[in-house]
Amino acid sequence: MRIKSLFLAAALGGAALSLPATALADEVFNAPVATRHSRERGMQTAIFAGGCFWGIEGVFSHVRGVSSAVSGYHGGRAADATYERVSAGGTGHAEAVRVTYDPTQVRYDQLLQILFSVGADPTLLNRQGPDRGTQYRAAIVPTTAEQRAVAASYVRQMGTSGVWQRPIVVRVESYERFFPAEAYHQDFMLNNPNHGYIRRWDAPKVQALRTQFPSLWRERFRTG
Structure with a gap:
């Protein structure tokens, strides 16, 4: 059984899981400094994938200028956009988060910097933390031409920065359709602060x- 599914079953069933709330230490990477000026106007939407969507949603919900962070699925068919199917692997979906933000308060390149500084390791292929499978891949999904240009430039910058000892494998994917996840996944960190998975893997990212x-x-x- 998948590690995250074990944690989720315990959370929904009320079982107590206690893991040490350790700092990320070596799991936190300092992404290159963002330098690009944004030409975006009005509220914008971006999609990011970086392992379990609980933590990515939790991180972006604390970013100034973000008005919405919704956990969901991107990259596969509508018929497969359920937690049970996606977590089993093979659907093409990634657990992802749709972020709505005000570019006058936070730029897209700053969101990328946050994602790869505290949210996800861009050198890990199809895995993050304890989770394994293509559904946990790190991916950037631009929704505009401006975002695509910034994302491509930023991935190149990460590759030449010298910050990471391993190759950058994060993907810039074409936007297809985003499917919001089931209601119990929304605001998961907020609603389950003492959950074992949250304490071990996600709370340190927010800190x-x-x-x-x-x-x-x-x-x-609160997004819901």
Whole structure:
């Protein structure tokens, strides 16, 4: 049985799982400094994948300028856009988060910097933390030509930065259709702060965001 599914079954069943809430330490990477000025106007939407969507949603919900962060599935068919099917692998979907943001408060390249500084390791192929499979791949899904240009430039920048000892394998994927996940996945960190998976893998990411990006930190909102 998949590790995350074991944690989820325990959470929904009320079982107590206790794992140490350790800092990410070597799992936190300092992405290159974002330098591009945004030409975006009005509220924008971006999609990011970086392992379990609980943590990615939790991180972006604390970013100033983000008005919505929705967990869901991207890359596969509508018929397969369920947690049971996606977590089994082979659907083409990635667990992803759709982020709505105000570019006058936070730029797209800053969102990328946050993703790869505290959210996901861009050198891991089809895995993050304890989760394995293509559904946990790290991916950037631009929704505009501006975002695609910034994403391609940023991935190149990561590859030449010298920050990571291994090759960058994160993908820039074409936008298809985003399917919101089931209701119990939304605001999962907010609603389950003592859940074992959250304490071990995701809460330290949020703390790292607060430490590394104080100018972009804000207390979170409830998306549901």
